[in-house]
Amino acid sequence: MPISLHLADDPPPERADAARNRHAVLAAALRLVDHCGVDAVSMDAVATEAGVGKGTLFRRFGSRQGLMAAVLNESETQWQAAVLSGPPPLGPGAPPMGRLLEFGHSRLHLNLTHAALIRAAGRAGARSYAAVSFSAMHVRYLLGELGVRGDIALLATSLLAPLEVPILEQQVNQEGISLARIEAAWDDLVRRVAV
Amino acid sequence: MPISLHLADDPPPERADAARNRHAVLAAALRLVDHCGVDAVSMDAVATEAGVGKGTLFRRFGSRQGLMAAVLNESETQWQAAVLSGPPPLGPGAPPMGRLLEFGHSRLHLNLTHAALIRAAGRAGARSYAAVSFSAMHVRYLLGELGVRGDIALLATSLLAPLEVPILEQQVNQEGISLARIEAAWDDLVRRVAV
DNA sequence: AATAGAAACGGACTGCAGTCCGGTTATGCC
DNA sequence: GGCATAACCGGACTGCAGTCCGTTTCTATT
Incomplete structure (x- = not known):
């Protein structure tokens, strides 16, 4: 009596x-x-702390970026759940424009909070495929609900681009721009794009 | 009889x-x-090829990123000259909207052409300060000429963000989107933003 | 329960970015 | 021209990401 069956053998x-x-x-x-902070964590240190060999780390996660992407994924998953089924205005139930603006603010804060980790995860495995494509999908959906005409997919990318970590860090750390101003500018951008 | 005088001694x-x-x-x-391509070039190789010691490289350029930024700067300077004083519609003489659209296309192609080098230069020394701030300044100027109202500085950043290398590479290499479509979407974005 | 085979393990090994310090060379002053 | 000083030079050294392969451990089968 097997406890779990394994039907489609594609993923062994x-x-x-x-x-x-x-x-x-x-x-x-x-x-x-x-x-210790992301940048001070070496792969040897993780291997020792976990009580495994270094080879194991690289076999499972491919690279340092892959490991960091996996760590990042823990919190990204929670956030995605909040977007898909949490309370409005981030979750469903609020009007699309309200959801979109709230989504941007939420993503902005999350990107700044996890900036170091996101940078360390680079474009390995999860980030450029889980977080980015999830956000793009969601914004495309909301733009559709708003009745926006045009190349929705690329408009969504254009709205998400100014929320990327390098740009936010440049604005906040180098130019000293306040979060409130960045949020306001993003709201303005969204309203201009969404007819 | 000194050949060159050195007046302000701030930079020795x-x-x-x-x-x-x-x-x-x-x-x-x-x-x-x-x-050999950017990624195959090691600092030791450059030192050997130049006939200097490794310490010299790091003294002059600070890091690998700094060296790559210096290499990149050679072509960026040419491009900036073309923008500031080259033939229209990229250079002065064309109406602002035409210049802005041409600027975007030009920057888009340049970012893709130099993608590997720009990535290797990271945010060291020149890039996040020369190229980015030059582009931002120029777009702010053109938006002003167009009579756009609002937070011009952050609108300029928002227009430039979708032209950043990681986003273009995702679109071109991962999603297989054509350059023509990306150009058209950027034109659309600009027209929506520029009232 | 014993066994065969495959998958996972782990630590020694390589190559590169970045540091450091003793030696060398240019410049300013006499 | 000679000398003192400060800047520059260069290569040996360190620490970390990523690889490799002999060994161990799990699982399916009988």
Whole structure:
């Protein structure tokens, strides 16, 4: 009596020790990142903290960027859930324009909060595919609801681009622009784009 | 009878051997980058090719990013000259909207052409300060000419953001979007923003 | 329960970015 | 022209990302 069946064999099932090690590595990485800051965490340190060999880290996560992307994914998943099914105006229930503006503010703050981690994750594995494509999909949907005409997909990209980490960090750290002003400018941009 | 006077002593004058070495390093780096591609060029290789020690490279350019930024700067300078004083519609003489659209297309192509170098230059020294601030300044100026109302500085940033390398590479390499479509979408964005 | 085979493990190994310090060379002054 | 000083030079050294391969551990089958 098998406890879990494995029907479509495309993804070969993960071995028990592999799963255990993956969780140990993720927990160790999260611990070290919280404690020392992203940039001070080396792969050797994570391996030692997790009690595994270095080869294991690279086998499971491919690279340092991949590991950081996996750590980042923990919080991104929560945020995505809040967008898809949390309370309005971020979640469903509010009018589309209200949701869109709230979405931008929320993403802006999240990008600044996780700036170092997002940078360390680079474009490996999860980020440029999970976070970016989720956000793009959601903005496309809201632009559709608003009845915006034109190349919705690229308009969505254009609205998300000014919220990217390097740009926000330039504005906040180099030019000393306040968050309130950035939010207001983004609201203005959205209103101009959304007819 | 001194050949060159040095009036304001704030920047202490560069020693002759230092200048010679800097040119040798830049020439060697450019040669190697053209020949092997940016990512295959190591600092040791540049030092050997230029016939100097590794310490010299790091003294003059600070980091690999700094060296790549210096290499990049050679072509950026040419482009800036074309924008400021070249033939219209990129240079002065054309109506502002025409210049703005041409500027975007030009920057888009340049960013894709130099994508690897721009990425390697990161946000060191020149890029996030020369190229970005030059572009921002120019777009602010054109938006002013167009009579656009609002937070011109941040609107300029918002227009430039979708032209950044990571976003263009995602669109072109991952999603297979054509350059023509990206150009058209940017034109559309500009027209929506510029009232 | 024993076994065969495949997948995962781990630590020694490589290559590169960046640092450091003793030696060298240019410049300003006498 | 000679000398003192400060800047520059260069290569050996460190630490980390990523690789490789012999060894161990799991799982399916009988």
